[in-house]
Amino acid sequence: MAMVLRSLRQHALSSVVTIISVGLATGLTMSVFAINHQTYNAFTGGEVGFDAVLGARGSQLQLVLNTVFHLETSPGNIPWSMYTDMATHPRVALAVPFAVGDSYRGYRIVGTSREMFTKFRYRSGQGFIVQPGGRVFEPDRHEAVVGNYVARKLGLATGATFKPTHGSSEGGEAHAEEYTVVGVMEQTNSPSDRVIWIPIEGVYRMSGHVLRGTGKEYRPQAGIPIPDEDREVSAVMLKFTTPQAGFTLSTQINRQGKAATLAWPIGRVMAELFARIGWVTRILSMVAYLVVVVAVASVLASIYNTMNERRREFAILRALGARRVTVSGVIVLEATTITALGAMVGFLVYGAILAAAIVAVREQTGVVLDAFRWDPALGLAPAGMIAAGALAGMAPAFKAYRTDVAANLSPLS
Amino acid sequence: MNPLLQVTGLARAFRDPDGSLTPIIDIPSFAVLPGEQVAIRGASGSGKTTFLNLIAGILKADRGEILVDGHNLTVLPESARDRLRARTMGYVFQNFNLLQGYTALENVMLGMLFGVGVDAGRAKALLERVGLGHRLHHRPVQLSLGQQQRVAVARALANHPMLVLADEPTGNLDQHHSAEAIELIREVCREQNAALLLVSHDPAVVERFSRVEDLLEFNHAATGHSAPPAVPA
Numbered sequence: 351m352a353m354v355l356r357s358l359r360q361h362a363l364s365s366v367v368t369i370i371s372v373g374l375a376t377g378l379t380m381s382v383f384a385i386n387h388q389t390y391n392a393f394t395g396g397e398v399g400f401d402a403v404l405g406a407r408g409s410q411l412q413l414v415l416n417t418v419f420h421l422e423t424s425p426g427n428i429p430w431s432m433y434t435d436m437a438t439h440p441r442v443a444l445a446v447p448f449a450v451g452d453s454y455r456g457y458r459i460v461g462t463s464r465e466m467f468t469k470f471r472y473r474s475g476q477g478f479i480v481q482p483g484g485r486v487f488e489p490d491r492h493e494a495v496v497g498n499y500v501a502r503k504l505g506l507a508t509g510a511t512f513k514p515t516h517g518s519s520e521g522g523e524a525h526a527e528e529y530t531v532v533g534v535m536e537q538t539n540s541p542s543d544r545v546i547w548i549p550i551e552g553v554y555r556m557s558g559h560v561l562r563g564t565g566k567e568y569r570p571q572a573g574i575p576i577p578d579e580d581r582e583v584s585a586v587m588l589k590f591t592t593p594q595a596g597f598t599l600s601t602q603i604n605r606q607g608k609a610a611t612l613a614w615p616i617g618r619v620m621a622e623l624f625a626r627i628g629w630v631t632r633i634l635s636m637v638a639y640l641v642v643v644v645a646v647a648s649v650l651a652s653i654y655n656t657m658n659e660r661r662r663e664f665a666i667l668r669a670l671g672a673r674r675v676t677v678s679g680v681i682v683l684e685a686t687t688i689t690a691l692g693a694m695v696g697f698l699v700y701g702a703i704l705a706a707a708i709v710a711v712r713e714q715t716g717v718v719l720d721a722f723r724w725d726p727a728l729g730l731a732p733a734g735m736i737a738a739g740a741l742a743g744m745a746p747a748f749k750a751y752r753t754d755v756a757a758n759l760s761p762l763s
Numbered sequence: 764m765n766p767l768l769q770v771t772g773l774a775r776a777f778r779d780p781d782g783s784l785t786p787i788i789d790i791p792s793f794a795v796l797p798g799e800q801v802a803i804r805g806a807s808g809s810g811k812t813t814f815l816n817l818i819a820g821i822l823k824a825d826r827g828e829i830l831v832d833g834h835n836l837t838v839l840p841e842s843a844r845d846r847l848r849a850r851t852m853g854y855v856f857q858n859f860n861l862l863q864g865y866t867a868l869e870n871v872m873l874g875m876l877f878g879v880g881v882d883a884g885r886a887k888a889l890l891e892r893v894g895l896g897h898r899l900h901h902r903p904v905q906l907s908l909g910q911q912q913r914v915a916v917a918r919a920l921a922n923h924p925m926l927v928l929a930d931e932p933t934g935n936l937d938q939h940h941s942a943e944a945i946e947l948i949r950e951v952c953r954e955q956n957a958a959l960l961l962v963s964h965d966p967a968v969v970e971r972f973s974r975v976e977d978l979l980e981f982n983h984a985a986t987g988h989s990a991p992p993a994v995p996a
Contacts, residue, residue: 360864666860669821670918671849671877673842755821756813759860 354684361656365688368645368652372692375645376735377699379638383727384700385707386631388719392711393419394620398540399472400446401596402614404428404436404603405585410613411623417448417585418616419541419715420458423518424450428610429563430581436588441595444469447583449553452514452525457500459514459546461553464489470587472540484508484533489549495533499543499716506531514548516558526557541716554581588612642735645692649685650742657749664750665758678747685743686736693732700728766794766830767925767958768818773827774984775817787813789984790827793976797925800949800959802969805978809985811962812857814978815928818960819852820844832925849878853919853957855948857931859911861903867914868899871921878922889917892954893947909940916948920955927952929961933968945971 358365398418405413406426415422430447437445446469449461467478467486480486480495487493496506506512510531515522529548537543554561554570561568561580568580590596596614603612613619624631664677708719770793776784787810795801805811816822818829820836829836832851836844848854853874861870871886890899893913895906903911912932919927929948933941945961945968952959961972969975979985 356864662860663862666862667873667877668845669819669848669854669856669860670874671845671922673845673877675842676877756816759816759821759856 351683351687353680354687357656357660357680357684358687361652364652364655368648368688369692369695371648372645372689372735372739373695373699375638375641376693376696376731377703378641379731379735380696380700380725380727381703381707382631382634382638383731384725385704385719386634387725387727388723389707389711389717390621390624392717392719394617394624397473398616399470399589400444400587400616401590401593402588402599402612402616403585404432404588404610404612407609407611410611410619413585413611413613414616414619415623416450417587419717420460420545421715424584425611427562427582427584428586430578430583432610433583433586434578436586439599441591441598442588443591444587444589446470446587447550448585448587449550449582450584451518451559452516452553452556453518453520453522454512454514454546455504456520457497457504457544457546458518459494459548459553461548461550463550466547467495470589472538472542476538478538478542479536480533481508481536484531487532487547487549489551491549492527492529492552493532493548494529495535495547496531497543497545497547497716498535498537499712500546501531501534506534508532508534514556516556523558527552527555539716539718544716550583551576642738645735646689646738646742649688649739650745652688653681653685653743653746654749657746660750661753661758664753665755668753668755669759674751677753678751681747681750682740682743685746686740689736689739689742690732692739693735696732696735697728764796765833767797767799767832768793768795768960769828769830770794770818771828771830773817773829774825775813775822776825776984786984788817788824788982790814790982793981795926795958795960798953798956798958799974800952800972801961802972802975803960803962803978804964804966804969804975805962805982805985806964809978810982811964811978812930814982815854815930815960815962818926819854819928820848845877849922851925853922853924853927855912855915855919855927855929855932857934859903859915859935861911861914861918863903866900866902867895867906867910867917870903870914871918874918874921886917886921889920890914892951893917908935909944912936912944913947916944916951920951920957923955924957926958926960929959931963931965932961933963933965938967941965941968942971 403413403417406428408425412422412425416424433445433447436442446462446466450458452459464486471477487495508531511528513524513528515524554576561582563580563582570576600612600614603610667677704721708721712718770790773788773790775788776786779785803811813822817824824837827837834847862873865873867890868886871889872881872883875881887899890896893916895910895913898906898910932948933944936944949959963969
């Protein structure tokens with residue numbers, strides 16, 4: 351081993367370059383697979399607190415993206431009666447209405463009921479918590495509870511005021527109503543951190559909003575209660591009493607009905623998204639494999655290029671009594687050491703890519719990837735790289751094996 | 764007393780570019796006793812290095828027998844010859860053949876790696892014996908030619924060899940340093956109870972030995988009286 355380290359030091363530049371290239375390849379491979387798995391698990395297997403989403407007839411995926419991950423636009427509205435039907439359904443444990451369509455400086459405003467804060471559990475036993483000094487909005491006031499990420503990004507604290515903007519993106523027309531922040535949520539590491547929550551009544555009564563629950567336009571008037579038949583919701587978030595309820599309701603709503611769509615189960619719906627974009631993962635995997643091939647070739651080249659100058663060294667070692675397999679073993683060990691050191695660098699590269707991915711995914715979706723989650727790729731990629739490196743060392747090792755001792759020691763006399 | 768080294772009917776030929784075989788070594792008989800110091804005189808190209816490489820087991824003989832401490836090198840497989848060489852022989856090369864990336868001490872210890880095992884104390888003592896106690900951690904490029912040669916001598920003796928082979932060990936030294944070096948090699952071999960077989964074309968070197976053999980006389984390949992060469996293995 352001392353001989354190997356000595357050789358690496360003697361050829362420091364090529365060793366360092368090769369170690370870095372192996373590190374980049376290992377880190378890239380680990381990142382492609384581990385981050386893909388993590389993202390897949392976070393979006394398909396992570397707890398979201400609800401079992402299903404009821405919304406307008408159309409794409410289940412759009413419905414889930416819109417309500418669970420607060421991405422995409424709403425596919426449309428459904429009548430308030432569908433919410434009340436679900437809220438009173440014996441197999442539904444919790445039904446929470448969502449009304450969307452407004453935003454503030456690019457962050458979505460969701461109109462909902464207080465149950466979102468009192469009954470909803472986004473993870474087992476864990477509900478939304480409003481930070482000390484704040485409280486949940488009152489249903490009939492212009493009050494808002496701000497997600498932790500939004501509060502930090504926009505500097506919104508309890509007592510701050512803002513005017514919602516029409517539409518989901520920045521630059522929309524500001525509504526006349528001014529809302530007061532009455533609470534900031536504790537961090538949940540979920541998409542809810544990127545949302546501003548207001549009472550659903552507030553969405554209905556926002557200036558310029560029109561309700562079409564009956565099919566005809568209804569403009570809410572101040573001080574006059576809105577008839578239930580005119581009310582609409584963008585979606586109803588559902589928690590079932592049993593898993594069978596999801597199957598039964600899915601059959602009733604999706605196959606037999608024509609008015610709405612039930613996105614159930616949410617994990618399967620998201621899995622369909624990943625299945626659709628699976629080709630991206632495959633391309634990234636192929637790129638990673640190609641980089642691995644290039645890195646392994648660089649290991650081969652860096653050692654092979656030193657073979658001519660080292661022939662004499664091998665001949666001396668052989669003359670001192672080293673066996674052929676010992677000398678060639680040194681070469682294989684050298685290749686293995688280079689790739690092992692590269693694999694260590696790979697973990698740094700992986701850490702950097704993962705950190706960037708965590709920030710990017712959180713910025714875009716609010717989902718927080720677990721930096722310390724173990725993935726098989728974190729073991730397989732370095733192990734595979736080391737094995738490939740050892741294999742790459744075989745060719746120069748064979749050359750060392752065949753070194754003609756007498757010819758490389760000194761001129762014949 | 765049984766000889767330490769007994770060579771009988773040894774032959775080795777090399778194939779020329781035109782495909783024909785040229786005999787280089789054809790020695791009917793040659794022997795060295797334990798602890799004996801023998802100088803072999805021979806002109807350049809007379810087969811001196813080939814003869815030493817055959818004895819060391821680095822080259823394989825086409826025919827004949829080489830007995831070293833009772834072991835017949837010519838019938839041993841290569842790995843066994845490597846082991847025997849590491850345990851029983853030391854080799855001082857004309858150009859010293861020190862490993863450039865290693866210090867003097869490491870070069871000597873490297874010699875032990877394949878023989879008796881690394882013994883830093885002995886390596887240090889040997890270097891001190893050859894006058895390099897203050898140059899232990901110097902690399903070959905930081906040493907003079909004479910000092911490099913002394914490191915090579917210390918390395919050759921690292922594994923308690925019974926036989927030290929020296930191939931033109933003073934070829935790169937001036938006359939004054941050459942005389943010193945030869946005396947040093949002879950003294951140290953005597954102290955370590957190692958036989959010494961030295962080849963040189965330099966009369967000033969060989970005349971210091973009580974037994975001097977002329978390769979032109981006992982190597983029939985050099986005299987032109989060689990038997991037809993066997994096909995090399």
